[in-house]
Amino acid sequence: MGWPENPPLQGEGDHLPLPANGGGGAPHSAALVESPPHRPFDGSPPRAGGDLTLNGRYPNDVLISGFDILFFWDARMMMQGMHFMGDVPFRKLYLHGLVRAADGAKMSKSKGNTVDPLGLIDKYGADALRFFMAAMESQGRDIKMDEKRVEGYRNFATKLWNAARFAQGNGIVASTSIVPPPATLAVNKWIIGETIRTVQAVDAALADLRFDGAANAIYQFGWSQFCDWYLELIKPVLGQMDAPATGPDADETRAVAGWVLDQILVLLHPFMPFITEELWSKMGEREYELIVAKWPVAEASAIDAEASREIDWLIKLVSEVRAARNELGISPGTRMAMHGREMSPDTAARLDRQSAVVARLARVDHVAGDAPAGGAAQIVVDEATFVLPLEGVIDLDAERARLTKGIAAAEKERDSLAARLNNPSFVERAKPEAIEKARADHAEKSAEAERLAAALARLG
Template identity: 80%
Template sequence: MSELPKTFDPAEIESRWYGHWEDKGLFAPERPGADPWTLVNPPPNVTGSLHIGHALDNTLQDILVRHARLKGKDARWVVGMDHAGIATQMVVERQLNAQQQKRTDFTRDEFVAKVWDWKAESGGAIMGQLKRLGCSMDWANERFTMDEGFSKAVLKVFVDLYKQGLLYRDKRLVNWDPGLGTAISDLEVETSDVKGSFWRLRYPLADGSGHIEVATTRPETMLADMAVAVHPDDARYTALVGKQVKLPITGRLIPIVTDEHADPELGSGAVKITPGHDFNDFEVGKRAGFKPAEMLNMLDAKAHVTQTADGMIPEELLGMERFAARKAVVERLKAEGYLIPHVDKDGAEHDAEPRVIATPFGDRSGVVIEPWLTDQWYVDAATLAKPAIEAVRSGATKIVPKSWEKTYFNWMENIQPWCVSRQLWWGHRIPAWFGPHTNNGALIPSFDTKHFVANDEAELIALAREYYGDREIVVTSRDEAAAYASNIDQKKVLLWQDNDVLDTWFSSALWPFATMGWPDEGEWRNRYPNDVLISGFDILFFWDARMMMQGLHFLKEVPFKTLYLHGLVRAPDGAKMSKSKGNVVDPLGLIDQYGADALRFFMAAMESQGRDIKMDERRIEGYRNFATKLWNAARFAQSNGIGASSTIEPPAAELAVNRWIIAETVATVQALDLALADLRFDEAANTIYQFTWSRFCDWYLELIKPVLQGEGAEGADETRAVAGWVLDQILVMLHPFMPFITEELWSKMGTRERELIVAKWPMADARALDPEAAKEIDWLIRLVSEIRAARTELNVPPGARLPIHVRDASAETSARLVRQTAALARLARVDQAEGEAPAGGSLQIVVDEATFVLPIAGVVDLEAERVRLTKAIAAAEKERDGLAGRLNNPSFVERAKPEAVEKARADHAEKAAEAERLSAALSRLG
């Protein structure tokens, strides 16, 4: 046994123990024959840093993996990073810009080499931060979504999906980020309300018989309009359907079509259709018979106006930035009489009606996202989604909380083709090569009309020879192939590889199996499916569902048996955290201040299924105090000769207090096992917290002091053995939540065969439950608690010892009073007295069938106490009734802020309880 310092110092303990665990390989101990248990960590971006959401997500995972390890499982927590295509490329480009350089100053290979250099030097800072949190990950087998083995898996999946007809190239609308010059996913789009305008336009009918009115928030897109749509049931336009309008500015003739997308109740009921620049219009255009290849595109990759295929845009508008073009188009429409002015409530005319418009922005570039028609690679997500839907319906994968199933089904059943290509240099380059088509065996002058998908260049050449015959096949760059296409030599074919890379979600969808060696032989055969996945609900579709689709397709089995979706960590007022609001909390700062154990316990205690977490630093401070209380309890044990237990089974015990605490310990193990099995993190944390703080520290240690300190009681050796055993069980049960302090105390309480991280989980042996001992000690606790409360309410001096008389006691109660004389004397400061209580003032307490009378005349001024209590009761009742009046007033409940109403309810409950408590105290004065 090593003496514990007086003060608990988290920082020193944390750094020392984490290094010890990692150096000894205890995060993935060798356990031949043990049941495998696997958890994969959602790979953080290589550019990332630990935020409060990471702290929650990883704390929950670490609790489960440490618990599984203690249960003897071959537990493995797979760790690694995502290459984060856009984010990483932006970081390196910013560094180049600071040196007056840009990406295009380098070849692609040179730039990618710079990114790898950056990763080696600066990438992955979050991994060190996860260690500070105490995450017991398998660092020896850390993975990266661009490492060689993982890249092999990504390549295989792309090529196999293509060969199976589930991955294809198509022209569709995408979220286009003009700032980054790439398509982005929905997850990377942030929608914000901005002040905008709503313009109404006259489109003249081509036959000169009148006009049709349309409205838009993006008037510049009229340069690429291809139709006007009206609702098929809108009688106002029945006669116009099938006619044409002549667009202002371009003069293009476009048809009037019917489509249910047009809402007769909105505006004029007629809507302009620009299928190349609006997601809804794209679908309307397809229903109207326009093929994507025919849809007009009026913007280039930087969102500058470019000529459409029909050459109808006036020269003076070409090259304009989109918002400058908006202004120019509005001015021209106005000048030519096609703009319908907006008349405000005062009768004044304006070009447009002010509107607040939901506008999409790129989360990284900060620029407005443009729906853009372009050729991209797509996965047939609808086909892949079907087995993933069935897996959840059948229970092969269980979603917790179950309430998320409805959202999952709704999205998966309406899933759209998945755009998997990105216009970047950093990432998995798409294994597709382009070349010219042939016509009757002859090459046609093009360089990108035919494509080949292959695992490697050898397979590419074989595919090309099959198509091009005996011609010379040369793999070259896009620029060289484009130049060659204008002067094709029929004897030679130039092929160039697609410059695009894959969406990072495509590669991370393979995480549960590619991290463990798939498709080669590897651990995946024993560790797939994973046991559980912990994820934020915000990536349910972008990551979790896609892992389901890819895992089921390629391994024919779900990737994880359980999917647990946690909520968000919000600011104390419930607002979402954001840098712009200035309410972001740094978890590393909290660790510095309170220790990792306190932060972890807060996360677990507050994680209630289906609910977000409100940040509360006072609670974290409270859990730091909890750690200190445990520390002091261990110091008390050491000072009283209590050390490490030698067995996992409970020691033999005769004293009721020892039999009681053993039974309480076993009941706690049972409750904790059930809570963790159901992923009830808050219930699990509360279970071990209440047992440790209340049952063990506050009651058991106090109850055994007379025994340990020789106050006429026997059984000191038995009590030391039991107390040491219980403390050990607490350390093991608490370890998943607070790994650092528990490991430190475990090491200091005596000689151990192994570190706590690889110790054995307590046995939930129901034979140790002892109803009789439980009844006796629960009776004692209730009696002591009642006496203490009564003394406090009646202002009995803390040091005053009172005689205690009992009436109507059963034989069992009388026997208990004899056995617990020393405990009552110490904890309640009462001495058992014989005979009837003297006449005069006394406080009376009823516990079960017996009445306990404590004379207090001469100890307190009884009359003054009656007066004080009467006034206090009246004051509490007045406040209670006032608050009840406010709460019964519908006007207050409906109009006041929710937090004000909630506070009023809490205050009312507090005052009602206070009035009841004081009234009980007054009634006790005999």
């Protein structure tokens, strides 16, 4: 049976094999235009005779497809390719889930639950929607359309933009180095190590085609470790915008901050190409665009374990003090004393080195010696206990009563939700979204009861 030069396509049965054999006419049609041979991603040589589009582009490295067409599309491409070309049409097949409505139902015009992606792009930006699709692409499940999450990723883009503005205002510019700059300060050694760990996590996730894992690793690092902690920790080193600090520590910190920001932009670019390319160009003169920038290299030797332990300890201490103050309703502006006990020599040395940072971020002043008698909040960080005297700060009896009442209310709601979830009639008859909401509410009330109980325990 011969192949006509330009056969008419009658329907799905005719066009199913086209992606596998070149997309137009017979597999060996003379109409195929010349193109350079395609070198596979694994570095193997291009196919022999790679002077035509078909030979130069066949087989593909990867096919991305919805799982719903695996058997009547992807499988047929495989069979047609092996039959007519003598080779598979793709080396890897990535099957993604479907985008469904917020309640998990399939989108349908008749149901009126469809979502216009162009409308979301107009409202939140293409980067936010693109990042949402990657972050929610968990293997083995569909994506539930959640506009709040898209909005949250728009906020992530805004936070990154503000971080770049902060950098520019403090003399931090584009890095000229691919490798980490030399660092002597613990905070700079720590952020270099966290950057390397993030590169390792992203590389591992992408190798496993876990796009959600890669996106979430970048998100957590960019939002929490870089923006929330590192930029706050280095503010005293940089000085004020109208009176920038000078000297070796300030120069080192600016170099490290510029390098880390560059690594974030490179890692984030596949997920948020537009804002990252814009920030890449705004941070200073570049010899090339971000899209062709070298991918970060995860040099494990650049991780300083001792610096990582010290700054991780500092973050944990500040976070615990802030949580205790918040649970007890203490005003953020109220300064408090803090006494440490049962501290190891290493912890005492860390506290001495980082006391100014703790005082600034947690609004507490370390006082040597035992805490005075009376009510106090106790915080345990590793082997040490830190005591925050509360006499004159809050009404202890009223606070105990408030916490006890809150615990009782949270436990009552938690137990009611648990009884509902343990009721077979509810589980069998309720809609899936109602069951999911009940489980989420139960988890929330359980966490609230535990949090309030911990606050009450701190009062002694």
